[in-house]
Amino acid sequence: xxxxxxxxxxEKVTCAWSKEQDDAxxxxxxxxxxxxxxSGKLGPxxxxxxxxxxxxxxxxRDPPLVVDGPFAETKEQLLGFYIVNCDSxxxxxDIARDLGRANPGGAYEIRPVGLFFDTPDAAS
Amino acid sequence: xxxTSWIGAVxxxxxxxxxxxxxxxxxxxxxxxxAYQEACLRALKSWPSNGPPRDAAAWLIMVAxxxxxxxxxxxxxxxxxxxxxxxxxxxxxxxxAAERADGADYRDDILRLMFICCHRELPATQQxxxxxxIVSGLSVHxxxxxxxxxxxxxxxxxxxxxxxxxxxxxxxxxxxxxxRAERVAAxxxxxxxxxxxxxxxxxxxxxxxxxxxxxxxxxxxxLLNLFPVEPELMGLAALLLLQxxxxxxxxxxxGAAIPLDQQDRSRWNSKLIAEGLALMxxxxxxxxxxxxQLQAAIAALHARAGRPEDTDWPQIALLYGALERMQPSPVxxxxxxxxxxxxxxxxxxxxxxxPLAGALxxxxxxxxxxxxxxxxxxxxxxxxEAYNRAIALANTPAEARHxxxxxxxxxxxxxxxxxxxxxxxxxxxx
Numbered sequence: 001x002x003x004x005x006x007x008x009x010x011e012k013v014t015c016a017w018s019k020e021q022d023d024a025x026x027x028x029x030x031x032x033x034x035x036x037x038x039s040g041k042l043g044p045x046x047x048x049x050x051x052x053x054x055x056x057x058x059x060x061r062d063p064p065l066v067v068d069g070p071f072a073e074t075k076e077q078l079l080g081f082y083i084v085n086c087d088s089x090x091x092x093x094d095i096a097r098d099l100g101r102a103n104p105g106g107a108y109e110i111r112p113v114g115l116f117f118d119t120p121d122a123a124s
Numbered sequence: 125x126x127x128t129s130w131i132g133a134v135x136x137x138x139x140x141x142x143x144x145x146x147x148x149x150x151x152x153x154x155x156x157x158x159a160y161q162e163a164c165l166r167a168l169k170s171w172p173s174n175g176p177p178r179d180a181a182a183w184l185i186m187v188a189x190x191x192x193x194x195x196x197x198x199x200x201x202x203x204x205x206x207x208x209x210x211x212x213x214x215x216x217x218x219x220x221a222a223e224r225a226d227g228a229d230y231r232d233d234i235l236r237l238m239f240i241c242c243h244r245e246l247p248a249t250q251q252x253x254x255x256x257x258i259v260s261g262l263s264v265h266x267x268x269x270x271x272x273x274x275x276x277x278x279x280x281x282x283x284x285x286x287x288x289x290x291x292x293x294x295x296x297x298x299x300x301x302x303x304r305a306e307r308v309a310a311x312x313x314x315x316x317x318x319x320x321x322x323x324x325x326x327x328x329x330x331x332x333x334x335x336x337x338x339x340x341x342x343x344x345x346x347l348l349n350l351f352p353v354e355p356e357l358m359g360l361a362a363l364l365l366l367q368x369x370x371x372x373x374x375x376x377x378x379g380a381a382i383p384l385d386q387q388d389r390s391r392w393n394s395k396l397i398a399e400g401l402a403l404m405x406x407x408x409x410x411x412x413x414x415x416x417q418l419q420a421a422i423a424a425l426h427a428r429a430g431r432p433e434d435t436d437w438p439q440i441a442l443l444y445g446a447l448e449r450m451q452p453s454p455v456x457x458x459x460x461x462x463x464x465x466x467x468x469x470x471x472x473x474x475x476x477x478x479p480l481a482g483a484l485x486x487x488x489x490x491x492x493x494x495x496x497x498x499x500x501x502x503x504x505x506x507x508x509e510a511y512n513r514a515i516a517l518a519n520t521p522a523e524a525r526h527x528x529x530x531x532x533x534x535x536x537x538x539x540x541x542x543x544x545x546x547x548x549x550x551x552x553x554x
Contacts, residue, residue, distance in 0.1 A: 012137035012349075013130075015342055021133065049395075052348045052361060053402040068406060069352035075179065105130060105176070 002043065002113035003084050003092045005099070008076040009106030011050055028102035036084065036095065043083030043116075051077050076106055083113065131171055135164060138181040139261045140346060144233035145185045147240070148296060150192055153258065153286055159192030160184065166191075231350045232298055238347070239307040242314035243289055250285040252318050257282050260339050270322070270336050308351060312360050312416065315343045319364050324519075337368045358407035359417030365400035366423035369393040380522045385432035397427045418447040437466035454483040454490075462493055470500035488517040492527060499530070504538045 017025070036042040051070040058065040070077060082099075086092045089110070096108045142163075146156035163184045177183035241255040253271070256262045268278035299307060322336025344361040351357055373391040376382055404424050407417050422443045429435040444460035458477055465473035474497045477490065484490035495510035511531050518524035 010137060012346075013133050015345060016133040016136035019338070021129065049399045049402060050345055052345050052352065052358075053399050053406070055406055066409070067353070068358075105134075 001086060001088075002116050003086055003089075004111045004113055005082040005084060005092065005096055006078055006109040006111060007080040007082075007106065008109060009079050009103075010075060011077045011079060013105065014079065015050060025103050029099065032095075032098045032102050035098075041085045041095070043085060045080075045082050047080040048078065079106075083116070130176070131168065134171075134176050134180050135167065135184075136261060138184055140234050140237060140259055141181040141230055142184040142188065143258065143261075144230065144237040145181075146188055146192070147237055148233050149189060151294075151296065153240070153289065155192055155196075156188075157258070158195070159188040162191040162195075163188035232304070234346070234350060235299075235304070235307055235311065236294075236296070238311040238314070238343070240289055240294055242310045243292055244310075245288055245292060246285055248317050250281060250288075251314050252321050253278065253281050254285045254289075255314055255318060255343070256336070256339065259343065262339070266335070308347070308354065308357070311347060312344075312357060315340050315347065316360065316364075316416075318343065319367070323367060334371060337364070337371065340364055341368060353410075355407040355410035355412050356414040356416050358403045359414060359420045362400040362403035362407065363416055363420035363423055365396045365403070366420060366427050369396035369400065369427065375522070378522075378525075380525050383526075384426060385435075389430065392427070400424065400427065413446070413450075415447060415451050418443050418450065422447075435466070437463050441467055454480045455487070458484065458487075458490055458493060461497075465497055465500070470497040473497050474501070486517060488514055488519060488523060491517060492530075495527075495530060499534055499537065504534055507534055 014022075033042060033045060054068075054070040056067045056069060056071045058067060084092060084095055086095070092110050096110060100108065139160075143156060143160055146160055147153060150156045150159065166187050167180075167184065171177075238255065238259055241258055242251045246254065249271070253267055256267050256270075257264065264279050264282065265275050267282075268275045271278060273281075295303075319337055319340035322334060322338075322340065341361070341364045344357070344364050348354070348357045348361050369392050370384075370387060372393065373387040373389070374382060400420065401424055404417070404420055407420070422440050425436050425440050425443075441460055441463035444456060444463055448456045448460060457480055461473040461476040464476060474494070477484075477494060477497070480490065491510045491514035495507045495514060498504075498507035498510055508531065511527050511534065514527045515524050515531075518527060
């Protein structure tokens with residue numbers, strides 16, 4: 001089963017990290033990711049740019065409305081995600097705990113993936 | 125959790141919001157700052173064991189407000205009461221829970237806090253120092269280090285700026301749409317000043333100033349967060365990101381500036397460039413160009429060029445032309461001339477800058493560019509004079525060093541018999 005681990009954190013805080021702090025967090029996360037990759041459980045990993053770079057297309061009307069900024073104005077923002085291959089929720093939670101130790105603060109939302117298409121690029 | 129390094133980032137993130145609310149509440153910068161400091165001290169005691177509060181800004185505001193009131197009560201015994209309205213009891217405070225509200229309520233508060241720092245009576249250096257102290261929360265020592273002055277001198281500069289503001293009427297009413305737009309523009313200009321203070325430097329002399337660039341980017345993102353549909357703010361953030369992306373490639377090991385076309389582009393920060401380009405994409409959709417967007421568009425064209433020879437100089441010359449129409453300035457004309465020298469040759473470029481000689485006579489880059497155009501035209505004697513003038517005006521040892529290299533190459537070029545011919549051919553290739 002594939003799961004998405006959606007990473008939420010207050011981006012005002014992550015944007016306040018100094019370059020050294022940011023590098024240190026990424027290094028710690030990298031160590032966890034490497035372990036996961038070796039075990040064959042790790043799929044795509046993405047870190048998203050700040051929500052100031054986000055654009056939202058509201059399709060609840062016709063024609064859809066394009067608005068600047070993230071979809072939801074929340075205290076914590078979606079800042080990245082992992083796709084992992086696991087046999088059980090418990091296993092995903094263990095992974096999330098490991099990641100959380102490397103990067104405390106915020107929350108992970110774990111969402112089972114219903115369907116996952118490889119892009120033609122990735123498949124070839 | 126024994127590692128407490130996260131506390132600094134949480135406080136930095138909460139600071140603008142908390143200080144903005146406290147300034148509205150106490151209506152006085154110093155009182156707000158003292159109360160905020162007190163709250164931070166309590167946070168340092170409480171957070172490591174209890175973990176960060178769910179809403180750090182709200183926590184700090186509440187604790188700071190109580191601390192400020194306590195201190196006012198203590199002082200009351202020693203001195204006469206301040207006027208009623210100093211500790212605000214006005215209508216804007218009627219909702220005690222207002223501090224818990226999100227977004228819109230805070231927007232004008234934070235904007236006001238930033239706007240206070242760019243009061244038009246304050247000279248640029250005081251605006252920058254005050255913004256770094258009040259909004260960013262940098263220590264006086266950190267700011268002094270960046271400006272290469274003593275702590276005492278910086279303390280005095282900030283105190284003087286605060287005194288000026290105290291005398292001026294700080295507007296606490298909710299601004300009208302026009303006033304809000306004016307404030308946003310003033311704050312954007314101030315953020316650009318902060319960035320430039322960090323950008324125009326001799327890195328060898330002072331590495332701390334990169335911090336100012338990063339802080340300016342953080343402030344630009346903060347402002348864009350408050351006004352997410354304002355294309356000029358996207359342009360400002362994009363401009364800062366695209367310029368700062370080149371930070372690691374701009375200076376050699378000795379601290380000498382490396383011109384754009386000689387920089388190692390693999391050392392440009394691709395993440396910052398991606399963010400800058402994404403913001404420009406968003407800004408363009410609004411079809412409301414402005415000076416920051418135009419400058420960012422120029423920076424974007426440089427960033428998109430994998431090699432110097434891939435640079436879209438005709439487009440850059442056009443953008444500088446548009447910028448010049450929007451903001452007529454000899455410095456922008458000079459920049460346009462540099463772009464034109466790449467498309468139409470040094471002759472055309474020289475024609476653009478010749479009328480600027482009066483306005484830019486004391487400007488280092490004018491004489492440097494003029495020397496370069498003259499050199500390309502084989503007019504070595506005049507080029508030498510221009511370069512000599514540039515050296516005399518150099519702002520940093522690195523700039524002087526760069527011009528000296530140009531003078532050396534001039535000597536070599538003048539020595540080679542076919543140099544004039546070679547220079548012309550070289551010019552055409554560009």
